[in-house]
Amino acid sequence: MTSALTVRSRNLRKSFIGADGKAFDAVQDLCLDIREGTITALVGPDGAGKTTLMRMMTGLLAPDGGTLDVLGIDVTRRPQAVQDRISYMPQRFGLYEDLSVQENLDLYADLHGVPQDLRAERFSRMLEMTDMARFTGRPAGKLSGGMKQKLGLACTLVRVPDLLLLDEPSVGVDPLSRRDLWEIIEQLIEAEGLSVIVSTAYMDEAGRCDEVLVMDHGRLLAQGTPGELTKKARGLTFVAAPPANMPARDLQARLIDAPDRIIDAVPRGGAVRFIRAPDAELQDMEVLLDGVEAEPRAEQLEDAFMLLLRQHDGVREAESKAPIVAIEPEPGGAEDDEAVIHVRDLVRRFGDFTAVASTSFDVRRGEIFGLLGPNGAGKTTTFRMLCGLLPATSGTLEVAGVNLRRARAQARRRIGYVAQKFSLYANLTVRENLEFFGGAYGLRGTILRERVKAIIGQFDLDPAAVGGELPHGYKQRLAMAAGLVHEPEILFLDEPTSGIDPLARRSFWRTITALSQAGVTVVVTTHFMEEAEYCDRIAIQDAGRMLALGTPQQVREQAGGGDIDMDAAFIAIVEQGRAADHDSKVAA
Missing domain, CATH: 3.30.70.100 (Alpha-Beta Plaits)
Known part of the structure; x- marks a missing residue:
């Protein structure tokens, strides 16, 4: 017997006006069927149309053509009837950060009209599933990234929907939090028979779904079970x-x-x-x-995904091609085996809270060093101290031969920094952004103009393009160019690939490899454990403590060895560290 359909579209279209004033199709003649009672993954590069499609399914966007039925209802004609039966968690779910966990749940229950007599049982269930019963009084703004995502999911599910739509729910969270989120989702499917549609940048998450839809440039490239799609790369x-x-x-x-x-x-x-x-x-x-x-x-599902994208029309070829950047490190810099970052017994406290506890490590010239850890582990605090953005409470911290506790400004001239979020000036052109940041790093006159011209050529940027109107991949290029315009000895990258697709990640890391080959030292934080494989060495922190330090192979061996990937190694090391910490507290 064939299952009923949760979603059915025929020749669905949606167009927008781009920054250049020209119309483009975000969704093009899309025909698909999604069965009831299944979990379906939407995968595809940035700009594939996944979020646009989801927003049309929710009735928040009206199609420009074609038909779209959700739960058997024409969503174009009766959007409210659909919205009464679905729950939707967008990429940036709107938690109220000044409200507590419980107050956020109460607010969303009010918004969804959940009867008072059903709330206690529903709240208790959500808090148990998300393991947040201990934190009901904590302000949402004080939660870690992973806990915010779990609270967002709990708020989305204060009522029981017939269809749950999740737009990249695990973006920017660590492997432990990703695992927890998926356990919650799978429990809900088993207990309540939910239909779920989820967009994701992680192929291992897509592999857990009943069906996978591969999209690019608004078109459906393929649809099938993970096994059926994987065979395409055989x-x-x-x-x-x-x-x-x-x-x-x-x-x-x-x-x-x-x-x-x-x-x-x-x-x-x-x-x-x-x-x-x-x-x-x-x-x-x-x-x-x-x-x-x-x-x-x-073969694996990610192999088939990359094959499908590469075989598509190649429109994204220019953006996905990595710029190979030539950097001349500062004369007189450290020799290859000499440490350019020296950390001993580093401590950072915020009042009575110790964010980083007695951390020590070195980073050598030309090394790619990965700083990993769960959300709230202390890695961002460590990272900010290394960049000179936050003073240490105690310990020794030297970067590029400069003691950061005494001369942070002097050290900052020899380092580059690329933030997790696009932090350049959206209303300035590419050239104006680079001239501003070059000037901030101390470049002047002819030297500044020559460096800006060279870096624009190396990154294949349009100097007259407005920063805020660039496609995502080119925004990333501009951010990297701004961090490199003064030819730094050390480059700090704070989760630079968060929320971007595999094509863009490959391009990004190709550039990083070229920088390392040129002698630039790179320190990077990431939640994509596969990216740890590009690093010469990685450090894993949790609760402010260093749990592991070594090559990727050494870290896998510490986690138990065998043929395990970095996701599994990361989870094992963090859980081992937490278990040891618990045992020591019990013994004390």
């Missing part, structure tokens, strides 16, 4: 282990620079996993590998 997937003296990211860079022969390549477990283009000859692959042996491997 026979094209390989793994190659470079020699001990070659970082896996260098081999990955060589392969990804040949898009006519290699669809995708990523470092994993000290090796490189790659996808051969269907029409590429085997001897072409052997030339690229240059003596490195490659073996077939089992």
